[in-house]
Amino acid sequence: MxxxxxxxxxxxxxxxxxxxxxxxxxxxxxxxxxxxxxxxxxxxxxxxxxxxxxxxxxxxxxxxxxxxxxxxxxxWRDANGHPVLAxxxxxxxxxxxxxxxxxxRIDTARTVELHAVTNMSTRQEPSMPAWLADFGWRYHVQAALNLAHAVDAVHSLGTVVGDFNERNVRVSQTALVTLLDCDSMQVTDPSTGDVFLCGVGRPEWNPPELAGADWSTTVRAPSSDLFALAIHIYQLLLRGEHPFRGVWTAAGDKPSVPALAARGIWVGAGGQLTARPGRVGLSVLPDHIDALLRQTFGNGATDPARRATARDWITALRRLAGELADCPVDPAHQYPAGLSACPWCASAGTTAVAPPVTVPLPPATAPVTVPTPPAAVTPPTGYPVYTPPPPPAVWPMVIGYQAPRPARTGRIVAWIAAACALLLVTLCLCQPFRLLQSPGDGAKANATTQLGAMRDILRQSSAHRARVIAAVDDVKACRAVGQAAQAFTAAAVARLDFHRRVLQLPLHAVGDGERLRTLLASALQASADADRAFAAWARARISRCTTGSYRTGDFEAAERHSATASAHKASFAQLWNSITPTSWHTTAQTI
The missing domain is CATH 3.30.200 (Phosphorylase Kinase; domain 1)
Incomplete structure (x- = not known):
């Protein structure tokens, strides 16, 4: 050079x-x-x-x-030009x-790492910017919301943050966030299906299922990020407290953070681990926030599909941001309007009882403008700072059409109206749509959007199926067996994530939506079971592989799961093809 x-x-x-x-x-x-x-x-x-x-x-x-x-x-950039992702x-x-x-370019001189926001003692260090002293709880809520938007942006393409630690998140004076080191994230090339792994990670931010994992071979699911996201949000909302670092009250030494997380033992579970004395606890948070934390650290400890998603957090934090009350004593203090007194004043030994406050929920489609804080701080302009990608393009649908009544002023207008009605009825008969539960429920746009989201999952699943078939052929031929084992594992992780997404899809506007969901979810679960059995089969053949003798117990288990998946896929395809246009049709062999 x-x-x-x-x-x-x-x-x-x-x-x-x-x-x-x-x-x-x-x-x-x-x-x-x-x-x-x-x-x-x-x-x-x-x-x-x-x-x-x-x-x-x-x-x-x-x-x-x-x-x-x-x-x-x-x-990666929000509607105002702020880089959400580097x-x-x-x-x-x-x-x-x-x-x-x-x-x-990220202005590191005007931003701080996330731990400088959540750690109250770090704020007092001489090297920290002066604006941190006025970074009140309103900003903590806003930063948590913006962080959830950033994770949603990452997951929109199937990318996984992976090394989701506090030093890879920058926070600005106005609570904007940016995720750094994007080149280390786990990325899937949608054009080839190649998975580029995240080769780094810190144990305290890993979910239980990845404890002790070898990052050079481990394929992560987006659900692994959701565990770290919940920890970050917990620390932002409770000013540095940690869900797994309370006071150990049981006999023996306190287990490590990964060990506690694996057992679902956290401060909110009660019993063996309690909040540190004198600290603000979970009681300050409204029920809808508390429920997402319990969902993630409780059931989500052993079942990643149960964890709150980034979009779950966006909905909950938007609601919280619109329900804040200002402390009558300290302008840097805000808290949920449902509380009778300022919890931050109480933890500091002062008393501040708030006057009655009634805060209506913000409209679902309108941004909420944050009230102006002290003049020393530039307020956030509102949210969301990240605009999620638009829904997939949907195919046109004609349903529930009512022909206009003929005008009395002339027969020509009546003839045109009748002709239009006849044409539209003909289109409906040529391409049946059983999308809505009732023609008058106003959900036709929702139905196309909801089926479009399911179609995206079908396309992604199809790509993994092709890679699994190729990997099976490679193992049979004792060719690149280690890479094939990795491909099977990646497919299993992806299908389990597709399974989670299918279970969370809104399908209320689709007449046969629940039956579609059940069939596709069952197919994906069986496919994931087959992928895992194929992975075990491949790993056993890495060191001793001979062509012509590939049938083992693992291989036969994979075949049984594959047969189950094929049966579910055939039933799904039959129903799917009956309610979607020809260009959307699928077969059991392409799911």
């Missing part, structure tokens, strides 16, 4: 973007163990993350990972070789 001296003594190199744009890099803005971040001369909105040669040599798949991320980005926007090339990527 050729270097030139940049004014001020810093090195400058000349790179090119994947689109052919010259990238004149300047001074180093930061560096880690794998790469350095360099400014782009003349740009205040972009930087280059350039990998060190050793990092490129260790991971030969890195250029393909980056190319997939650039080609298939999520909605996502690669273009490749950085040197002599035609990928050496890094272009990403949005």
């Amino acid at each position: 050729q270097h030139a001296e940049h004014p001020g003594g810093t090195a400058m190199s000349r790179l090119a973007s994947g689109a052919g744009r010259p990238l004149a890099t300047g001074r180093r803005l930061g560096a880690g163990g794998q790469a350095e971040v360099l400014e782009i001369r003349g740009s205040h909105t972009e930087v280059v993350k350039r990998y060190f040669p050793a990092s490129l040599n260790r991971d030969p798949r890195l250029p393909r990972r980056l190319a997939a991320m650039v080609a298939h980005p999520p909605r 996502w690669p926007t273009d490749l950085a090339l040197e002599r035609g070789h990928v050496v890094g990527f272009v990403m949005p």
Whole structure:
């Protein structure tokens, strides 16, 4: 690499973007163990993350990972231009070789890591910005909401954050958040189905099912992020308290955080682990927030599908943000309007009883503007800061049409109206739609959207089916058996996530919605069971594989699960094809 001296003594190199744009890099803005971040001369909105040669040599798949991320980005920037994700926007090339990527520039001088917000003692450190002192609970709620939006953006493409620790989240003075190190996330290339794993992680942020996992071979499900998301939200709402770091009241030494999480023992469960004395506890949170925490740390400890999703949190935190009361004593204190007194004053030993406050719930479709806090702080302008992707394009539907009455002023108008009615009835007869529970329930748009969401799951599941079939052939031929085992595991994780999504799909506007849901969920569960059995079969053949003798107990178990899945898929396809247009039809062999 050729270097030139940049004014001020810093090195400058000349790179090119994947689109052919010259990238004149300047001074180093930061560096880690794998790469350095360099400014782009003349740009205040972009930087280059350039990998060190050793990092490129260790991971030969890195250029393909980056190319997939650039080609298939999520909605990484909000409606106001704020970067929710530090996502690669273009490749950085040197002599035609990928050496890094272009990403949005994050103003680290005006933001702090998440732990600086949640840790009250960290706020007092001299190096922290002055605005943290006025970062009241309203901002904590807003930051939690924005964090849920960021995770929803990541999950919208099937990407998994993976290393979801507090140092990878930056928070601004106005409670905006940005997720960093996106290039380490687990990414799936939708055009090829290749999965690029997240090779790092910290035990205290991992869900129980990933305890002791080998990150070099572990395929993570989006549900693994939801455990860490709930911990972050818990700490934001309870000002640094941790769900698994209370006072141990049982005999013996206190178990580790991962051990407590695996057993579903947390502060809210009662009994063996209690809140630290003098700290504000769960009683300050409204029931709908408390329920999501219990759902995630209780049943969700052993059943990842039970965890609150990012969209669950968005709904709950939007509601909470619209129901806050201001403390009459300390303007930096806010709390749920249902409480009779300020809990933050109470924990500090002061008394502040709030006057009666009636706060109506915000409209479901209108943003809630946050009231103006003290002048020293710029208030959030409202939410959501991240605009979720629009629903998939839906096919046109004609149902419940009522022909207009003929006008008395002329026969021509009546004739046109009758002709239109006849044409529309003909269209309905040519393509039947049994989508609505009743023609007059006003849900026809919802029905197409709801079936469109299910269709997206079918498409994604089909891609995994093709990879499983190829992997079975590879193992039979003793070819790339280790990679095949990984493909089976990835397919099982994906199908379980599809199963969770199917169970959560709103299908109330679809006449046969619940039957569709049951059939598809049963098919996906059986497919996941087959994938796991195939994975066990492949792992057993990694060290001793001979062609022609592949039938084992695991293989036969996989075949039984596959037969069950095929039966459910055939029933599903028959029902699906009867209520959707021809272009949407499917078969048991393509699910």
